[in-house]
Amino acid sequence: MEILTQAWPWYVAGPLIAINMAVLIYFGKRFGLSSNFRTMCSIAGAGKLAEFFRFDWKKDIWNLMVILGAVIGGFLVSEYLKSDELMDLNPEVVAELKGFGIKNPGEALAPVELFSLDQLFTLKGFILMVIGGFLVGFGTRWAGGCTSGHAISGLSDLQLPSLIAVIGFFVGGIITTYFLLPIILNL
Amino acid sequence: MKLIKFLLVGVWMGVIFSKSEIISWFRIYEMFKFKSFHMYGVIGSAVILGIIFIQLIKSSKMKSIQGEEISIAGKDKGWKRYLFGGTVFGLGWALTGACPGPMYTLFGSGFTSFLIVIFSAAVGTFVYGLLKNKLPH
DSSP: OHHHHSOOOHHHHHHHHHHHHHHHHHTTOOOOSSHHHHHHHHHTTGGGTOGGGOSOGGGGHHHHHHHHHHHHHHHHHHHHSOOOSOOOOOHHHHHHHHHTTOSSTTSSSSOTTTSSGGGGGSHHHIIIIIIHHHHHHHHHHHHTOOIIIIIIIIHHTTOHHHHHHHHHHHHHHHIIIIIIHHHHTTO | OTTHHHHHHHHHHHHHHHHTTTTOHHHHHHHHTTOOSHHHHHHHHHHHHHHHHHHHHHHHTOBOTTSOBOOOOOOOSOSHIIIIIHHHHHHHHHHHSOOHHHHHHHHHTTOTTHHHHHHHHHHHHHHHHHHGGGSOO
């Protein structure tokens, strides 16, 4: 049981993700977790406004099942397999984040001070959750995929476009982490 | 059964995401600060094994569960959409600390606020759909 409740190391998680990708290919699908947003827009009737959403979304119900499963998986871990230990973060990172007012870095998966519902009505919370989410949804469709579609599936298939996308992920992530977050977290 | 198998894949994925902490805002922050090997190890080992799997699938002409030939379509050529779209995605990834799949797992883990993040991402995709023809690809 202890092996299950402890945090899983990278050399366990990485191969399991690769197996997951192979299983989806065997099921005749692809490992990509961002297409569900387009499917939901289409179900909500966005096809009336843009051609991009006019497609047979019934064929994409499988990706809604995958993300429903991803919700259940998160629930199961938090209920039954949760580790009681703090995450094993780099001490320099912990010190830095404490300086931004995050009291106990690594206590939960996300900083509770920033990602709670009441934070939504603060400028900080709005930027992190609403603007952040918007950029993820906009960027992933523009790039034609996310971490699973490009960084895992695309690179595994030696696709140059995916490498360019991953470089983009890092350009954006570095800009946010080094330049924007220090301002946002001090708001 | 057709759809249940995808639900099970999703559950298993959510468990991996959550137990390996790759859906953690803290891990993403650490990654972009280059202060931990964890995320690089996860993605790197997944890709190395993934390359082997895909080569095997292609060379063995393996059939899918429905008995059809598996063909893995390459990505469209070009670079603009990948670089620009990827950068926008990265800006958001470092803010939310979660990519599209993990957002759902975080919601399931009890972070109700991620429902708002998911909704915002859907709005982002909607706005992309409206502007698609005006953006460089």
